[in-house]
Amino acid sequence: MTTSTTSESSAATPLFDLQALVVAVRRRRRLWCSLALVGLLVGAALAVLRPPPPSAVTKVLVAHQEDQANDTGTLIRTDVQLLQTTRIAGNALQSLKSPEKPEDFMRDYRGTGLTNNLLQIDVTGDSDADAVARAKALADAFVADHVKRMQEAAKAESKALADQRDRMQVELAQVNKEIGDRSPESDPKASANIESLFARRAELDSRIADFDQRSEEARTGTPKVIAGTQIVDAPRAVRHSLPRAAATNAAIGLVLGLFLGLAVAAVGTVVADRPVLRRDIAANLGASVIAELPRRSGRLWQRRRTRAARDRLTATLARTVRGSAEPVSLLELGCARSTSVIALDLAKALAAEGPLVIIDGLPGSQLAGRRPKPGDPTVVSGERAAAVSDQERRIGVGSVAPGTAWTDLQYLGTQTVLVVRAGHGSAAWLHTVSRQLADLLIPVIGVVLIDPDPRDRTDGTLWDGLHTALRSHNERLARENVTGRPRTERPSWARVPDIDQEAR
Known part of the structure; x- marks a missing residue:
């Protein structure tokens, strides 16, 4: 049975994923657009600075x-x-x-x-x-x-x-x-x-x-x-016509720069092997993608949609923290600023329910060193985490970037939500993060994907990961706390068929 499953998995994995390559190259459009612009400017400049001889x-x-x-x-x-x-x-x-x-x-x-x-x-x-x-x-x-x-x-x-x-x-x-x-x-x-x-x-x-x-x-x-x-x-x-020569050289430079940029982006994508699709990120981390957020607020007509997505994520994480007797941490990979904003939004949503402290384990003390605003929760650095009272609810914020002190992550939370920027970490490093967290017995209850590709239509749900998935995590907590029949509605971002009974 195991052999057949392995062979089917190997057959389903393509040797060369063209879709991932196209998405990764499109995400690096700043690179090849910049090289195309440089080629255009260099071509026009050569026509002006080095005109053809008589x-x-x-x-x-x-x-x-x-x-x-x-x-x-x-x-x-x-x-x-x-x-x-x-x-x-x-x-x-x-x-x-x-x-x-x-x-x-x-x-x-x-x-x-x-x-x-x-x-x-x-x-x-x-x-x-x-x-x-x-x-x-x-x-x-x-x-x-x-x-x-x-x-x-x-x-x-x-x-x-x-x-x-x-x-x-x-x-x-x-x-x-x-x-x-x-x-x-x-x-x-x-x-x-x-x-x-x-x-x-x-x-x-x-x-x-x-x-x-x-x-x-x-x-x-x-x-x-x-x-x-x-x-x-x-x-x-x-x-010789200078405008015509400049236009010709600029067009040639634009084409050459664009070709060079696309080639560099494609080669860099293949060599770096940085997953971009939610399907690949979930598979490498061994956890399902529970939400997506853009890296920036975007244009004016996109800000309302971004704010609604952030509110849904905050509500989902708040329900998870309320129903959990164990502390939950947010661990970032390539998106420390977005993770800090998510942690502050989560703390504000839980502030009315009792004292709450954010433990800042990010490099450089980005949260602990910021100037507090009225209504902001208490933020302490990782060195002062031991002084936090057990009566206070805590939310740990840390990083799983290269150079992380893995043994310190368990003091931020015994279960975690990974906040990962798409295309930031290599496949090998995502495997390392998953393996290190498993060795520390820190289950990953979900992945928040930052800066996803807007044209990505792949499925970021792991159907064989119900023991750590957030959709079954709440139901398991409900049974453990004897709170009655668990709720069966699904959040709008999940779009998951009702397979919990089959999984059990």
Whole structure:
């Protein structure tokens, strides 16, 4: 039975709780909103403090002798890389009569292949006029270098074809010499040899004519390449709009900051493992969530709802303290101020029923050191708790934050209500709190959740924890004190089905 229950529990626990991650990231919206705002401001500031340098742009139409319709851009990529060479940069600087080094000049421009035959050149300078002059010099140097390379390639190809033709002509002259005045009819015995010589001569004539034609085509194609390579878009200065640049940089910074913030929030949530959902907090503490309160009063239209929730919690805790013969304590985790307010409200609700003392066990004596107001209950520090009379009702207020003196908690109360801020303690620390209180035999009769997620719809009730749950705690006290039939109505925050008879 135990094995099956364990296996079912393991199967029901997801390896990665996406809902908890989304809720935790949403709760850290201040972080990622702040980073997004910082990114937006940094982007806008960079556009103002570091404006782009003066720049110019020009476009060059590049004709290639090897142009083909199915070219994938290899030739224009080669031209882009040739543009980024010290030879072209040096020729451009020489025309500008600039002492700048070609290696330094190469950092100030770049080429982009727009199509297979269109090259765009972007150049920066000290001013718009300087950028335009550098762009023109660079484009002229590239065109001149490209034309020179095409001419040299055409000359080399034409010379190679002419050399092949000359060799063929020499061989043709040798064949003609061997043939002489002979013919197949004049010498029937050597007719086969003479026919092969005639065939060879015809072949050489054809190949010589082919080489002549190809050499002529090589020379003819060069003027087309020279005429086709030209500057089609004259160098012009690029106008930069500061508002547009600031808006663009701000949008980029906003997106990057938002992405970084979400990533940091998600990673931090996974690493920290701080439960946010009431379901996870109740499971880790081993006690049901009995009430929820916002951390702050909220907006004007939310204050009435917050005040009503605080009044319901005060009434619930007051009924518990009245019906208990043992002192009850309020132990906080990450919400000392809210716990102090709850303790003062509870003391005021019980003040008319007899003397009451609040024992302040919080770090720093937040309650004991405050300036008392008319009608406030007596507050003593934890060191003076032993001097409190047994005839006075006491309410202990302490903390279960890291560094807590666990053995002192039993002097604040033999049963407790935990006041926990959602997302403050890690799962490991919540387990530690539950284990330490169990070792001290201090039952947790409920958990008050501070600053819950408003979209959390999970159930914070532990159905197998009726021995410490507040809903059965009052009924058990009623039976022990023989006060008659226990009351069966449920507080509005509980929304618990009537399963007490089944539990018993």
